[in-house]
Structures are given as structure tokens and as C-alpha cells.
Amino acid sequence: MAAPDGTAPATRSPRRFRRRLRTRIILSFLLLGTGLTALFAFLTDYSRQRVESELVEEVMNTNIDEFARRFYVDPSRNPDLPVQQMRGRVVKRADFEQLRVMQPDWYELPDGIHSITGRDDNGDPFAYKLAVRKTPNEWFFLAYDMTQSMRGEAQLKRALYVSILLFSALSLVIGWWSASRVMRPVTELAARLRAYRGSSHPRRLATHFPEDEVGQLAEALDDYSLRLTEVVQRDREFNADVSHELRTPLAVIKGAVELLLSRPELDERTRARLQRIQRAEQQCTDLIGSLLLLSRNERGQGSSDVAKVAEQLLESHRAQLGGKPLELRIEGEPGLVIEAPEAALSVALGNLIGNAVKYTPQGEVVVCLLADGVQVVDTGPGLSEEDAARLFQRGYRGTHAGHSQGAGIGLSIVGRLCDLYGWDVSVRPRHDGNHGVVATLSFSGAAPVETGTAG
Numbered sequence: 001m002a003a004p005d006g007t008a009p010a011t012r013s014p015r016r017f018r019r020r021l022r023t024r025i026i027l028s029f030l031l032l033g034t035g036l037t038a039l040f041a042f043l044t045d046y047s048r049q050r051v052e053s054e055l056v057e058e059v060m061n062t063n064i065d066e067f068a069r070r071f072y073v074d075p076s077r078n079p080d081l082p083v084q085q086m087r088g089r090v091v092k093r094a095d096f097e098q099l100r101v102m103q104p105d106w107y108e109l110p111d112g113i114h115s116i117t118g119r120d121d122n123g124d125p126f127a128y129k130l131a132v133r134k135t136p137n138e139w140f141f142l143a144y145d146m147t148q149s150m151r152g153e154a155q156l157k158r159a160l161y162v163s164i165l166l167f168s169a170l171s172l173v174i175g176w177w178s179a180s181r182v183m184r185p186v187t188e189l190a191a192r193l194r195a196y197r198g199s200s201h202p203r204r205l206a207t208h209f210p211e212d213e214v215g216q217l218a219e220a221l222d223d224y225s226l227r228l229t230e231v232v233q234r235d236r237e238f239n240a241d242v243s244h245e246l247r248t249p250l251a252v253i254k255g256a257v258e259l260l261l262s263r264p265e266l267d268e269r270t271r272a273r274l275q276r277i278q279r280a281e282q283q284c285t286d287l288i289g290s291l292l293l294l295s296r297n298e299r300g301q302g303s304s305d306v307a308k309v310a311e312q313l314l315e316s317h318r319a320q321l322g323g324k325p326l327e328l329r330i331e332g333e334p335g336l337v338i339e340a341p342e343a344a345l346s347v348a349l350g351n352l353i354g355n356a357v358k359y360t361p362q363g364e365v366v367v368c369l370l371a372d373g374v375q376v377v378d379t380g381p382g383l384s385e386e387d388a389a390r391l392f393q394r395g396y397r398g399t400h401a402g403h404s405q406g407a408g409i410g411l412s413i414v415g416r417l418c419d420l421y422g423w424d425v426s427v428r429p430r431h432d433g434n435h436g437v438v439a440t441l442s443f444s445g446a447a448p449v450e451t452g453t454a455g
Contacts, residue, residue: 025179026172033171034164041160048156052149057113060086060131064142068133071140091139099139106130106141115146125150185214193221202229239292246288253281272319279316283350286343293344294416300341306349306374306443307334309342310367313350317357325362332369338443340421348417348425351410352376352439360436373424373442383429383437391427 067088091099100107105116109132117127127146132139189205196202202225205218257278261271293300307330314328321328338345356365356378363379383391392415411427418425424442 023179025182026175029175029178030168030172033174034168037164037167037171041164045153045157045160049153057129057131060113060129060142060144064088064131064133064140067142068138068140071138086145087143089141089143091141093137096139106132110134116143117150185209185212189214189218189221242288247285250281250285250288253277254285257281276319279319283316283346286346286350289341289343290347290413290417294413294420299421300344302339302341303337304340304342304345305334306336306338306345307332307369309345309349310353310369310374313346313353314367317353321357326357326360327364328357328367329364330367330369334369336369336371336374336443344417344421348414348423349374349376349441351414352425352427352441355410356380356437356439363436370442372444373440375441376439377430377436379434379436382435383427388428392425 063086071090096107109130111132111134114130114132115127116130117125119125125147127150129144129146131142131144134140189209192205192208204222206215206222209215209218257274260266261274261278266274289300310330314330318328353365353367353376356376360378360380365376365378368375368377392411414425417423418441424444425440427437427439430436430438
């Protein structure tokens with residue numbers, strides 16, 4: 001059913017999943033702890049690798065120069081190395097080609113420090129740094145064994161991974177504990193608000209909380225609740241006062257009209273005018289009762305014969321046509337009785353019939369009685385898609401309203417009555433090739449009572 005403001009029923013649009021505040025606090029602690037620990041572990045490992053590499057390269061640069069100096073002191077033999085984990089090699093010009101065949105990876109290396117990794121014949125990993133110095137007649141190679149350092153690096157990484165897991169678990173525990181402490185006052189505030197649901201005199205919340213952020217929120221809620229309660233109370237008092245004050249003059253009008261109609265000497269013209277006043281008084285009474293129930297959001301008690309109310313409404317409008325070439329008739333089988341007061345049904349159905357009569361210059365307005373509702377079909381100018389979507393919006397009058405009287409709130413009241421009683425209402429253009437509008441009032445959601453007698 002269209003909403004009272006003419007828009008489509010409010011439905012939840014697809015939205016991104018929003019976690020609870022408690023969960024977000026826990027995740028924040030977990031991500032913070034994990035991120036900081038992982039960053040610390042990365043920087044620690046990076047710093048270790050860089051410092052180690054710089055130290056090893058400095059040692060190797062110093063030792064390869066010393067290695068070359070010792071070789072030139074006695075070129076007949078391979079010089080000794082004063083540093084452990086190092087192995088030196090000198091390749092003379094005559095052996096360059098042999099080096100290219102035996103160790104092509106060394107042969108292609110330029111001067112500098114190079115990292116070499118691989119696996120030996122037993123499948124064990126090895127790593128070493130190789131310092132290269134090439135002269136026209138001799139090439140000097142100095143290898144520094146990094147296998148132990150590589151094993152130490154693997155152990156350090158394992159320790160860092162374990163540290164990340166431990167600190168992440170610790171962050172999760174701390175986050176869980178902190179979230180529970182932080183959210184406990186908010187949870188208590190929500191619980192107290194739920195406990196006051198439905199109460200017309202809610203108790204103050206701020207007295208149960210300290211003067212912190214939650215206490216300020218509770219105080220703001222107390223202030224808002226107090227102002228809202230005052231507004232609702234004034235609205236109820238106003239509705240009750242208006243209802244009481246209007247019913248009194250309407251009762252006087254009703255009594256006076258009934259007294260005048262009881263006189264046998266009245267001419268037909270005067271009697272017709274008095275009957276019109278009587279119908280207007282009844283419409284006002286029904287409207288006041290329905291609006292009072294709407295303001296209280298309460299359903300009225302009683303049952304209504306749909307066919308009977310429809311016939312009364314058509315008869316009332318026939319008397320107001322004033323020579324307008326318009327036929328008003330009713331079709332379908334009577335017998336549908338619904339659980340709602342006649343005042344509410346008269347206001348809802350009367351607005352639909354009244355609009356059809358008002359905006360149909362000639363032709364007919366047909367009220368079709370259905371098994372679970374009623375349709376009002378006219379031969380008026382029709383309805384645009386924009387009008388169909390916005391007719392139940394308060395204050396909207398449609399493109400065919402022209403200079404006709406009315407504030408555009410009749411169908412808004414119909415929509416609100418349908419929401420209150422669980423009915424469905426819709427207005428659409430005719431699809432049978434003729435101009436006009438089809439207004440449908442369905443009572444299927446209100447469990448209508450079927451009877452076998454005509455109204």
C-alpha cells in the first residue's frame with residue numbers, strides 16, 4: 001500500500017553490514033595490537049638484516065684488499081685468511097676460461113659484494129656473500145659463509161611470528177575486557193530505555209549514571225523525553241477539547257434538523273436542503289470521530305456493511321450533483337461486513353467517491369463491490385504516473401485539480417486510516433482503453449467478515 005505521504009512503503013535499502021559498537025572496539029584493539037606488533041617485527045628483522053649486511057660487507061671489503069696485498073707479497077701460494085668463515089680464491093689470467101666453464105656464475109659477476117644462495121649436493125640450503133675484485137691479470141674472490149646467519153634469521157622470524165600471535169591474542173583479550181567496561185554503561189542505558197517502553201510517564205535516567213559522557217547522554221534523553229511527553233500530552237488534550245467542543249454544536253444542529261424535518265408542512269425544496277444539512281452533519285461527526293482515533297492511534301469498535309455505507313455515500317452525492325450529467329451507481333453482490341466502525345469506512349470510502357465525483361465532468365462513477373474490498377471506477381480525465389505515486393502525500397492535489405476547492409489532505413487521511421485498520425488502498429489509471437481512474441480499497445488484511453444477508 002502507498003504510504004500516507006504518497007511515497008512507496010518504507011523499506012530497508014541494502015546497506016553495508018554495520019558491526020556493533022562493542023565488536024568494533026574489540027576489533028580496533030585487535031587490529032592495533034596486531035598491526036603494531038607486525039610493524040615492530042618487520043622493522044626488527046629489517047634492521048637486523050641491514051646491520052648484519054653492512055657489517056659483513058665492511059669486513060669483506062677490508063679483507064679482500066688484505067687478501068690481494070698478501071697475494072702480491074708472495075704470488076706463488078694462496079694467501080692465508082685471518083678471519084674465520086672466509087675462503088679466498090685467486091684466479092690467474094690463464095685460468096679465466098676454466099673459471100667460465102666451471103663456475104659461470106662467478107665468471108659473470110662484476111666487482112662488488114654479491115649474495116649467493118642455493119642448495120648443496122645433500123639438499124641442505126647454503127648462503128654466502130662473495131666479494132669480487134678483478135684486475136687484468138688476476139681475479140680475487142672472497143667468500144663469507146652466511147649459512148649460520150641464515151639459520152639464525154629463520155629462528156628469529158619464527159620467534160617474531162610467535163610474538164605477533166601472542167600479542168594479537170593479548171590485544172584481543174584486552175580489547176574484549178576494555179569493550180565490556182566501556183560499553184557497560186551504554187548497555188545499561190539501553191536496557192533502562194527498553195524497560196520504559198510503552199510508559200506514558202518515563203522515569204529519569206540521569207540519576208542512575210555518573211557525570212560522564214553516558215550521564216550527559218542520559219540527561220539529554222531525559223530532557224528530550226520530557227519535551228516529547230509534554231507535546232504528546234498537549235496534542236491529546238487539544239484533540240479531546242476539539243472533539244468535545246465540536247460535538248456539542250453538531251448535536252444542536254442534528255437536533256434542530258430532525259425537529260424541522262418532522263414538520264409535515266415542509267415543501268420539497270426546503271426538505272431537500274435540510275436533508276443536505278443532515279448529511280453534512282453526519283459527515284462532520286464521522287470525520288471528527290475518525291480523526292480523534294487517528295490522533296490516538298486507536299481502532300474504533302464496531303462492524304460496517306460495505307454495501308450499505310457505499311449506497312448512503314452515493315445517495316448523498318446524487319443530491320449534490322446539481323444537474324451535472326453524471327450517473328452514480330453500484331455494482332456487485334452485497335454482503336461484505338468488516339470489523340470497523342461505519343465512521344471510519346465512511347470517511348475512507350467517501351473520499352474516494354467524492355474525488356471521483358468532483359473530477360468527472362460527465363459519464364459515470366461506479367462503485368464495484370468485491371469479495372474482499374470495493375472499487376470506485378470513474379470516466380474522468382485520467383491520472384498520470386506522477387499523480388498516482390504522490391496522491392496520498394499530504395497537500396498534493398494532482399495535475400487535474402485546477403482551481404477546485406480542497407487542501408489535498410483527503411487522501412492523506414484515507415492512507416492513515418488504512419494504516420490504522422490494516423487496509424490497502426491504491427489509485428491507478430484505467431487499463432481498459434477508457435479514460436478514468438480506478439481506486440481500490442481492499443480489506444483483505446483486516447480479516448473481513450462474510451455474511452449472507454444484504455445490507
